[in-house]
Amino acid sequence: MVTILNKEIPNQLNELSVQQFEEITGILNDTSYDYIEKHLKVFEIFGINEEDFEDTSLDEFKIYVKEFNTIKTKFKIKKTIDIDGHKYIGISGKNFILSVRDTKHIEKIMKSKHKGYLSEVLSVLWKKEGLTNAEHYDTAHIKYKSKLIRDLKADIALPYLVEIGKKLQEKVKIENEAASIVE
Amino acid sequence: MKLPQSWSDIDVYTFKDIRSLNTIEEPFARDMEIMAVIMDVSVESLDDYDISDLNKEMKKMMFLNSEPSKNFKNNIENYIFKPFEQLTCGEFIDLEYYFSNDYIKHISHIAAIVYKKHKFDEWGNLVYEPYTYNPNNRSEEFDNVCVNDIYGIIPAYLNFRKNFLEKYMLLFEDDPGPEEEDKNTPLSKEDQEHKAAVKWGWERLIYSLCNEDLTKFEEATNLPLILAFNMLSMKKDLNL
Numbered sequence: 131m132v133t134i135l136n137k138e139i140p141n142q143l144n145e146l147s148v149q150q151f152e153e154i155t156g157i158l159n160d161t162s163y164d165y166i167e168k169h170l171k172v173f174e175i176f177g178i179n180e181e182d183f184e185d186t187s188l189d190e191f192k193i194y195v196k197e198f199n200t201i202k203t204k205f206k207i208k209k210t211i212d213i214d215g216h217k218y219i220g221i222s223g224k225n226f227i228l229s230v231r232d233t234k235h236i237e238k239i240m241k242s243k244h245k246g247y248l249s250e251v252l253s254v255l256w257k258k259e260g261l262t263n264a265e266h267y268d269t270a271h272i273k274y275k276s277k278l279i280r281d282l283k284a285d286i287a288l289p290y291l292v293e294i295g296k297k298l299q300e301k302v303k304i305e306n307e308a309a310s311i312v313e
Numbered sequence: 314m315k316l317p318q319s320w321s322d323i324d325v326y327t328f329k330d331i332r333s334l335n336t337i338e339e340p341f342a343r344d345m346e347i348m349a350v351i352m353d354v355s356v357e358s359l360d361d362y363d364i365s366d367l368n369k370e371m372k373k374m375m376f377l378n379s380e381p382s383k384n385f386k387n388n389i390e391n392y393i394f395k396p397f398e399q400l401t402c403g404e405f406i407d408l409e410y411y412f413s414n415d416y417i418k419h420i421s422h423i424a425a426i427v428y429k430k431h432k433f434d435e436w437g438n439l440v441y442e443p444y445t446y447n448p449n450n451r452s453e454e455f456d457n458v459c460v461n462d463i464y465g466i467i468p469a470y471l472n473f474r475k476n477f478l479e480k481y482m483l484l485f486e487d488d489p490g491p492e493e494e495d496k497n498t499p500l501s502k503e504d505q506e507h508k509a510a511v512k513w514g515w516e517r518l519i520y521s522l523c524n525e526d527l528t529k530f531e532e533a534t535n536l537p538l539i540l541a542f543n544m545l546s547m548k549k550d551l552n553l
Contacts, residue, residue: 229361234339304368
């Protein structure tokens with residue numbers, strides 16, 4: 131937790147929900163806001179409005195931002211998670227594998243970048259024990275599960291997002307190399 | 314499975330398939346479809362692979378991002394390449410159709426026009442078969458050849474076409490049409506004629522070549538392209 135204008139707000143990954151994390155990243159990635167606007171919008175998520183900062187100097191505001199952005203949580207990828215007594219499997223083998231099938235679904239979700247897309251990406255990855263592929267990839271099931279995921283803590287989600295990022299990065303690297311190839 | 318190392322390992326049919334997949338916007342989905350085409354398996358059969366493995370395989374096939382060889386073979390099985398300068402009007406018109414309607418998709422049809430059966434006459438001159446066949450019926454024969462063997466006819470023809478159109482620019486130029494078409498205003502007789510001329514471009518040229526005698530249409534399409542266009546230029550210059 132971090133104290134901003136005498137109010138304690140969550141900033142660590144084990145304190146933030148996936149939904150809050152999605153909202154924060156959505157704002158921080160929005161290029162229509164400048165640096166100050168972005169953080170004013172982020173603080174609004176936690177009930178601190180722009181007017182509350184009227185008597186805050188720019189230097190003080192910068193300190194608040196720095197404190198908020200200091201993440202101390204160490205996170206480790208969890209192979210399975212439990213939601214409402216049900217087991218969801220993220221990694222079935224030894225290491226994280228992003229299957230071709232999952233990638234196709236994730237690529238479509240990431241292309242649209244709609245609100246809540248990160249929890250939908252995780253929803254594709256985490257498979258409820260005992261379901262068939264047809265049931266798992268059913269659009270309604272993915273949407274329902276992503277709602278449940280939004281209430282989880284972000285420290286469970288982030289390691290998966292990092293792993294997906296690494297896999298997608300491999301492709302970007304190949305595309306960049308390919309761009310310079312002429313047979 | 315042994316994956317292709319270069320375009321030399323890809324036939325025309327597969328090349329067309331691969332290029333048609335370029336319309337898929339999502340890079341991973343596109344790669345998976347390409348991989349399935351190359352491996353000749355269904356895309357669903359790749360679903361359980363790790364995407365990193367697929368990336369590694371795709372990395373080995375970087376040549377897919379380049380164009381095949383710009384050189385082409387003079388002989389393909391029983392066929393021999395007919396130089397563009399020796400094309401007939403009919404061949405040129407059909408080539409124009411295929412080039413203006415996705416030349417990658419129609420590369421086998423294009424090859425079926427420019428590669429000909431041939432013989433030597435009693436004087437030892439090379440004689441190409443007449444253009445009496447339908448390229449649709451022969452295109453499949455070129456689907457199985459290596460793409461590097463025929464792809465080069467595409468840039469070569471485009472280059473020939475550019476020079477040809479420049480040389481005979483006057484024949485392809487019409488008076489500019491109405492600047493802005495107002496659907497509510499009826500077209501003047503002149504504008505209607507202009508529209509019709511654009512719509513019936515090739516037919517109009519051939520009609521002119523056969524002196525408005527439709528029974529000579531086939532003869533006109535069999536005329537050597539260069540001769541025919543020289544004649545058309547002369548007719549235009551002399552207002553004949």
